Amino acid sequence: MTATPARITAVDTYDIRFPTSRELDGSDAMNPDPDYSAAYVVLRTDAGDGLEGHGFTFTIGRGNDVQVAAIGALRPHLLGRSVDALCADPGSLNRDLIGDSQLRWLGPEKGVMHMAIGAVVNAVWDLAAKREGQPLWRLLAHADPAWLVSQIDFRYIVDALTPEEALRMLREGRTGLAEREAALLERGYPGYTTSPGWLGYSDEKLTRLAKQAVADGFTQIKLKVGADLADDVRRMRTARAAVGSRIRIAIDANQRWNIGEAVAWTRALAEFDPYWIEEPTSPDDILGHAAVREGVTPVKVATGEHVQNRVVFKQLLQAGAIDVLQIDAARVGGVNENLAILLLAAKFGVPVCPHAGGVGLCELVQHLSMFDYLALSGTTDDRVIEYVDHLHEHFTDPVKLREGHYLAPLAPGFSATMHPGSLAAYRYPDGGFWAVDLAGREEVA
Amino acid sequence: MTATPARITAVDTYDIRFPTSRELDGSDAMNPDPDYSAAYVVLRTDAGDGLEGHGFTFTIGRGNDVQVAAIGALRPHLLGRSVDALCADPGSLNRDLIGDSQLRWLGPEKGVMHMAIGAVVNAVWDLAAKREGQPLWRLLAHADPAWLVSQIDFRYIVDALTPEEALRMLREGRTGLAEREAALLERGYPGYTTSPGWLGYSDEKLTRLAKQAVADGFTQIKLKVGADLADDVRRMRTARAAVGSRIRIAIDANQRWNIGEAVAWTRALAEFDPYWIEEPTSPDDILGHAAVREGVTPVKVATGEHVQNRVVFKQLLQAGAIDVLQIDAARVGGVNENLAILLLAAKFGVPVCPHAGGVGLCELVQHLSMFDYLALSGTTDDRVIEYVDHLHEHFTDPVKLREGHYLAPLAPGFSATMHPGSLAAYRYPDGGFWAVDLAGREEVA
Numbered sequence: 076m077t078a079t080p081a082r083i084t085a086v087d088t089y090d091i092r093f094p095t096s097r098e099l100d101g102s103d104a105m106n107p108d109p110d111y112s113a114a115y116v117v118l119r120t121d122a123g124d125g126l127e128g129h130g131f132t133f134t135i136g137r138g139n140d141v142q143v144a145a146i147g148a149l150r151p152h153l154l155g156r157s158v159d160a161l162c163a164d165p166g167s168l169n170r171d172l173i174g175d176s177q178l179r180w181l182g183p184e185k186g187v188m189h190m191a192i193g194a195v196v197n198a199v200w201d202l203a204a205k206r207e208g209q210p211l212w213r214l215l216a217h218a219d220p221a222w223l224v225s226q227i228d229f230r231y232i233v234d235a236l237t238p239e240e241a242l243r244m245l246r247e248g249r250t251g252l253a254e255r256e257a258a259l260l261e262r263g264y265p266g267y268t269t270s271p272g273w274l275g276y277s278d279e280k281l282t283r284l285a286k287q288a289v290a291d292g293f294t295q296i297k298l299k300v301g302a303d304l305a306d307d308v309r310r311m312r313t314a315r316a317a318v319g320s321r322i323r324i325a326i327d328a329n330q331r332w333n334i335g336e337a338v339a340w341t342r343a344l345a346e347f348d349p350y351w352i353e354e355p356t357s358p359d360d361i362l363g364h365a366a367v368r369e370g371v372t373p374v375k376v377a378t379g380e381h382v383q384n385r386v387v388f389k390q391l392l393q394a395g396a397i398d399v400l401q402i403d404a405a406r407v408g409g410v411n412e413n414l415a416i417l418l419l420a421a422k423f424g425v426p427v428c429p430h431a432g433g434v435g436l437c438e439l440v441q442h443l444s445m446f447d448y449l450a451l452s453g454t455t456d457d458r459v460i461e462y463v464d465h466l467h468e469h470f471t472d473p474v475k476l477r478e479g480h481y482l483a484p485l486a487p488g489f490s491a492t493m494h495p496g497s498l499a500a501y502r503y504p505d506g507g508f509w510a511v512d513l514a515g516r517e518e519v520a
Numbered sequence: 521m522t523a524t525p526a527r528i529t530a531v532d533t534y535d536i537r538f539p540t541s542r543e544l545d546g547s548d549a550m551n552p553d554p555d556y557s558a559a560y561v562v563l564r565t566d567a568g569d570g571l572e573g574h575g576f577t578f579t580i581g582r583g584n585d586v587q588v589a590a591i592g593a594l595r596p597h598l599l600g601r602s603v604d605a606l607c608a609d610p611g612s613l614n615r616d617l618i619g620d621s622q623l624r625w626l627g628p629e630k631g632v633m634h635m636a637i638g639a640v641v642n643a644v645w646d647l648a649a650k651r652e653g654q655p656l657w658r659l660l661a662h663a664d665p666a667w668l669v670s671q672i673d674f675r676y677i678v679d680a681l682t683p684e685e686a687l688r689m690l691r692e693g694r695t696g697l698a699e700r701e702a703a704l705l706e707r708g709y710p711g712y713t714t715s716p717g718w719l720g721y722s723d724e725k726l727t728r729l730a731k732q733a734v735a736d737g738f739t740q741i742k743l744k745v746g747a748d749l750a751d752d753v754r755r756m757r758t759a760r761a762a763v764g765s766r767i768r769i770a771i772d773a774n775q776r777w778n779i780g781e782a783v784a785w786t787r788a789l790a791e792f793d794p795y796w797i798e799e800p801t802s803p804d805d806i807l808g809h810a811a812v813r814e815g816v817t818p819v820k821v822a823t824g825e826h827v828q829n830r831v832v833f834k835q836l837l838q839a840g841a842i843d844v845l846q847i848d849a850a851r852v853g854g855v856n857e858n859l860a861i862l863l864l865a866a867k868f869g870v871p872v873c874p875h876a877g878g879v880g881l882c883e884l885v886q887h888l889s890m891f892d893y894l895a896l897s898g899t900t901d902d903r904v905i906e907y908v909d910h911l912h913e914h915f916t917d918p919v920k921l922r923e924g925h926y927l928a929p930l931a932p933g934f935s936a937t938m939h940p941g942s943l944a945a946y947r948y949p950d951g952g953f954w955a956v957d958l959a960g961r962e963e964v965a
Contacts, residue, residue, distance in 0.1 A: 105621055105624070106621045106622075106624075106625070107621060108621070108622075109621070109622065109625075110622070134622070134625050134626060135621070135622050135625045136622040137593065137620065137622035137623055138590075138593050138622060138623045138625070138626045138633060140589065140593065141586065141589050141590045141593050141626065141632065141633065142626065144585065144586050144589040145583075145586045145632065148582065148583050148585065148586050175582065176550055176551045176552060176553070176554070176580070177551075177553075177554065177555070177579070177580050177581035177582035177583060178582055178583045179550070179551075180551070180554075180579050180580045180583070181579060181583045181586065181587065181631060181632050181635075182631055183775070183802075183803070183826060184802075184804070185630045185631045185804070185828060186626060186627050186630045186631015186632050186633060186634065186828075187586065187590065187626050187631050187632035187633055188583060188586065188631060188632055189631065190626075230778065230802075231778060231801060231802040231804075231805060231808070233778050233779075233780070234778060234779040234780065234808065234811070330628065333675065333676060333678045333679060334678075334679040335678070335679065356676060357628075357629075357675075357676040357831045358628070359629070359630070359676075359828070359829065359831040359832055359835075360676060360831050360834075360835065361806060361807070361835060362806070362835045362838055362839065363676070363679065363831075363835075366679070381628060383630060383631075383804070384804065386802045386804040386805050386808075387804055389805075390804075390805065390806060390807045390808075393807055394807065
């Protein structure tokens with residue numbers, strides 16, 4: 076043993092893929108055959124406490140290797156770094172990575188390289204929360220507001236939100252924290268389920284799963300739409316018949332439409348009272364979303380799972396383009412950028428209903444919504460976290476739902492840790508599952 | 521020999537890096553030490569004609585390996601494809617790549633994966649033009665307008681430009697083509713030079729290079745700004761004194777500022793009559809650019825080199841956010857997407873002044889501007905292609921400038937082909953230059 080402070084000693088990456096396309100789980104109008112995957116990273120240290128930081132980018136199959144390579148390109152920024160300093164100020168890493176001028180050229184702040192930054196930044200938050208012995212939501216909710224503000228990169232957003240405003244909002248957000256925390260621990264945070272609504276499912280399966288969702292306590296479900304209007308009318312009628320008039324049904328086009336199509340298609344489904352239309356068009360089209368919103372009111376417009384960074388979210392809010400803001404825990408530059416986005420949403424009074432599902436996105440994003448409830452927005456009104464019942468079994472601290480609510484996770488960390496056995500089995504192409512599967516395909520061919 | 525049609529047989533990738541950071545060439549307020557690089561791709565066929573398709577993504581160093589991996593991920597879409605079919609319809613590849621739902625998740629249509637698509641799509645255009653025995657500008661300018669329209673993906677832009685409008689514009693654009701082609705071959709296409717204005721240069725070097733630019737026939741130069749206002753005032757005064765009042769001086773902040781800063785800083789330089797302010801803030805901030813434009817009039821606002829795709833360009837035009845649109849040949853999804861962007865610019869009456877420099881960007885983008893002049897906008901008024909005198913010697917058909925004008929390239933193809941010796945020397949980390957250089961550094965260390 077020496078007195079040397081603990082350092083980051085390894086940044087291990089894993090190309091993890093699950094063969095979900097075989098069941099049409101996750102099928103939608105733009106993504107007919109996803110193989111839910113994770114470009115996964117583990118930060119190891121020489122602290123001797125057995126703690127690791129886990130993080131990942133979610134992808135849907137091909138290209139997961141490129142995403143893994145991008146995470147690997149960040150290794151020199153991490154190796155040798157002081158664990159104490161990093162965990163005391165994850166924002167310092169966030170700034171270094173966003174500010175690496177050579178890597179910045181590959182975005183800036185978007186796509187593969189930005190998601191890689193999100194994966195390692197989230198892994199640092201996982202490690203920081205584990206070292207504090209706290210679930211991340213609780214660490215964030217009880218953090219000093221000035222420190223939280225110091226974690227945020229305000230570049231390009233000060234025209235909408237200044238550090239001073241953020242500090243005031245976070246200070247005010249603390250009022251009533253103890254009562255809300257008790258309520259959260261008692262009831263959990265409301266969720267909604269997308270499980271009934273994948274495009275590949277039969278009407279019988281849709282009906283069965285929609286009824287099950289209501290029986291399970293969900294007050295909102297979601298249907299994928301956008302491939303065929305006649306099908307969508309029939310499926311929407313089927314879903315409405317299954318759940319009755321008091322359950323909210325959101326619809327999700329996964330970017331399928333142009334502006335005019337989005338308005339016409341949504342209106343054609345209006346008789347079934349859709350609650351929101353999600354991703355009606357390109358996630359890059361701020362003005363387009365504003366036009367869709369004007370055209371489909373009173374149906375709400377929701378987007379965010381593919382929104383690349385805080386700058387685009389800022390504009391969606393400034394333009395009055397969305398009614399519902401859908402953060403994703405693993406698309407932007409990690410917890411730090413999502414703090415900025417939660418603050419922007421609160422400033423503009425737009426409810427945040429996170430995107431989740433995929434691999435581990437539910438596990439991650441619940442922490443951000445719970446922080447938002449406890450210490451920023453102070454409410455769960457009209458706020459729900461997406462829930463999809465896939466692949467949770469691969470995580471050591473999987474989400475727990477009760478009566479349609481996410482129960483607050485109590486284990487230290489960001490709930491990002493996968494079982495070592497899952498990493499070993501689903502590592503592509505040489506893990507146990509794939510080695511056997513790919514060998515079998517070669518024999519058949 | 522068999523009667524089998526020729527196929528794509530190899531997609532060879534190269535991580536090419538030049539040590540430009542050692543001379544501070546290319547230094548600006550956001551990029552202090554770029555190592556100009558190319559993620560380079562060569563498409564080989566079994567046609568037996570010796571022709572290859574060359575393309576690349578320009579990067580500035582670290583991460584070039586990630587970009588190479590992304591190009592490699594596209595290999596399955598290319599191998600075995602009919603060369604005749606591909607060259608007759610490069611748009612078919614463009615659609616397949618943009619539409620690969622699994623790869624799409626990594627963008628969509630932005631960042632590393634989108635630039636990789638641009639590299640291979642451009643390589644196909646290079647091959648197609650070589651097979652036709654034409655420089656690409658000439659192939660495009662003489663192409664059937666209906667075929668050109670078929671090459672464009674109108675998804676997400678039909679609210680601003682329909683295929684019918686595009687066809688009408690391209691048909692009308694043909695009027696006077698022969699006269700303009702004669703003029704182009706005689707005089708070339710106007711350029712401007714950034715060579716005097718890098719941040720790392722002394723005032724003496726700035727003065728000397730600015731005077732040289734005027735002597736060389738340029739009517740516009742550009743200065744990098746944004747690191748220090750007092751320095752910028754001095755440098756701008758120095759440059760204006762060197763070139764006199766009739767030469768345009770553009771300034772370029774490389775995304776350095778927030779909105780308020782951009783307006784204040786640009787106004788502080790207004791006494792020296794800057795022609796445009798380029799990249800004042802985030803390339804993602806459409807509404808921000810509109811606000812800057814309102815604040816700095818009559819200084820023009822220019823952007824585009826980091827604009828990720830046609831959807832963002834569409835909105836910059838719809839929002840009246842820019843006076844000058846700066847396409848880049850290797851940032852978006854290749855020639856096909858740039859055709860859409862040129863048509864959008866023409867529709868909104870905004871002049872296109874391409875970004876170039878880096879590695880080979882001048883070589884590529886001249887073809888697009890020359891096509892625009894011959895068969896779309898029909899004019900070079902207030903249009904200039906950026907010129908930087910770096911690294912052209914590595915290309916088999918380097919750009920030729922005369923009296924501040926790009927001379928039309930006459931060799932078949934897209935001018936994308938690098939010398940085999942350059943590929944061998946600057947391949948990282950094992951090419952001749954780097955192997956010696958990196959070994960030397962190890963000895964010193």
